[in-house]
Amino acid sequence: xxxTEPAETIPTAVATxxxxxxxxxxTAYLLAAVDSPPILMGTVYGDNTGRFxxxxxxxxxxxxxxxxxxxxxxxxxxxxxxxVVVSWIPRRGNIYMNRIYH
Numbered sequence: 001x002x003x004t005e006p007a008e009t010i011p012t013a014v015a016t017x018x019x020x021x022x023x024x025x026x027t028a029y030l031l032a033a034v035d036s037p038p039i040l041m042g043t044v045y046g047d048n049t050g051r052f053x054x055x056x057x058x059x060x061x062x063x064x065x066x067x068x069x070x071x072x073x074x075x076x077x078x079x080x081x082x083x084v085v086v087s088w089i090p091r092r093g094n095i096y097m098n099r100i101y102h
Contacts, residue, residue: 010054014045017086022069027081028052032089038062040075040083049081 010018014029027049030042040060044052052058060083065076073085 010045011086013086017072017084018046020070020072020084022067022072022074022082022084024074024082026074026084029084029086030058031087033085033087034089040085042083042085045086 011031014031017029025048026046028047029045030040031045033040033042039062042058044056044058045054047054060075060081061077061079063075064078067074067076075083075085077083
């Protein structure tokens, strides 16, 4: 028998978010996200552009808009991508409300 590569697994929380209809096309989902204005950082899953491998750590381009839908935070970037934050890295305070949107 030959060796096989391990199957890529999507965390359950991401799989749940992927089933949601956010009413707009989602580019990817972020786990353990960190809000570091003007960008987000996190572990990416479900990237529909093919830029990032599953489970890679990424930095988004500059955030332009935020939406809150069904308990999820969605962030639109200057490049037009839309990221759904599935989970945040805990730290003091409300980490995703430290920016102002107009």
